[in-house]
Amino acid sequence: MITLEHVSKTFRAQAGEIEAVKDVSLDIGQGEIHGVIGFSGAGKSTLVRCMNLLERPDSGKVFVDGAELTALGKRELRDARRRMGMIFQQFNLFASRTALENVAYPLRYGALSKGAADRKARELLSFVGLDDKEGAYPSQLSGGQKQRVAIARALANDPVALLCDEATSALDPQTTHSILKLLKELNARLGITIVVITHEMQVVKEICGRVTVMENGEAVESGDVFSVFANPQKSITRDFIDTTTNISKITALIEEGHELTALKPDERILKFKYVEKTAAEALVSTISRRFGVDVNILFANLDWIEGAPLGEMISVVSGRSADIDAAMEFMRERSVSVEVILNG
Amino acid sequence: MADFLEKLMPNIMYKPEVYVRSIKETLVMLGWSGAVSFLLGMFLGVVLIVTQRGGVMENRAVNQVFDKLINFFRSIPFIVLLAGLIPLTRLLMGTAIGVKGAFVPLVFGTTPFFARQVEAALAEIDKGVIEAALASGSGTAGIIFRVYLRESIASITRATTITIISLIGLTAMAGAVGAGGLGDFAIRYGHQRNQIDVTYVTTLTLVLMVSVIQVIGNFIARKNTR
Ligand SMILES: Nc1ncnc2c1ncn2[C@@H]1O[C@H](COP(=O)(O)OP(=O)(O)OP(=O)(O)O)[C@@H](O)[C@H]1O
């Protein structure tokens, strides 16, 4: 649906040149929810703005729905932009227009009459759950409501794709959740391809099917969310995953010599990690029954992504050395990676 | 009643038609030069904004030319402008005196001032909002009329109010050098013939005009503030 081929963008500022996007190639499929994650300044906004040519790349090509945007004239580019909606962190609503007028903005002066445009805008407001707010001005709406109006506006021209630049970064966790739910819903119901720019791994985890990790203008890692979480290739990806877990705390505990980590000779600290989509099984109770080992869970961070368990667990396992070995082997056969963090 | 007024302002009552005519002249000067300055200033303010760095019609050369031109005319005192523009006024209007003669210098004195204020009003609009409009397929005309001008109605109204008020001051000054109107009336009778009531009544009339404009301006601005 959206394809970037070797896209680069350099800004010339007083401080010198900034390569905001460096040779990024990306293929976002029809109906996909694609996350782009990176730290501040990584070039995420620039990248997404290249997708509708709000920022024209210095080199490279951009294709949307089969058409090469980078080859279009002004007039055709405007039409192409209507096929893509965009929402922003700061909502960017028209302050002088009511919710209804904001949503109708992309429609008026187009093919529709005022009456038809208003009718459509009303339907969209109702779709985002704001039937009762059509006469409200943005200053009278909460952040979450503003973003809903912005989403309705972005949907006005029945776009094939929706670009979201940090759409939830200005919202509290609960509102974030409800907006993400709405995005998921319109992806499922309307089949819209969605690009989600974020710096929060939690957002990626919650709604994305695929993810691209950006660092210093480059797309350093890309893949479906499950395998990126299960087998991150780059350290920056691991850093992002760590932000969604408390697993890394174990390192700190060991370093400070916490009493939990003072092991007896028949104890080991093990890290179990789901690396492939496996059926959910009561693995912990199975190994303790089968091999007669005790499993004391210190940290666990298990999540469900695309219907499969994913995550890690750190436990103190105690028992006879041979039994622990056998339990570790058993887990590995079940596609759970086992790593010895500390030996007693 | 008439007796009382005659006592209070004998010189005005002696020639009320002159007084009324000066008010008319002032309003005519205000109307014509105000309308033309409004359109020109609007145009220039929009040009300055859209051609600036990162604007929707970015054009450094055009931007710099207009920017310098506006600065140049803004730095000339109005009284100097009145004299300096006489040849141009004669060329354009056929005369350099009277209400007609005041038109050109008034426009030159007002437009740059108003253009700067329009520029400032438009600059207040968040870049993100412009971007949202662009992303939804708006073209340059759409951005100018449906976003910039529409979103800044309140601040442009305030700018217009200030500009009209300062223009009233300029018409009085133009009057002093032969343009007619209330300024001329006050100088000729109030000052030169020492008819103090003329000075007072003229002042009062101007204060009233300014107040009415301010009230209307505030009302429109308040109606359009969200
Ligand atoms: N118009 C511009 N002019 C100059 N430099 C720019 C411009 N836009 C972005 N940059 C620079 O390009 C780099 C990437 O910016 P970008 O906004 O794409 O980052 P980001 O990943 O979206 O960051 P954030 O999470 O803070 O929004 C930054 O170093 C930024 O300063």
Ligand SMILES: [Mg+2]
């Ligand atoms: Mg950004």
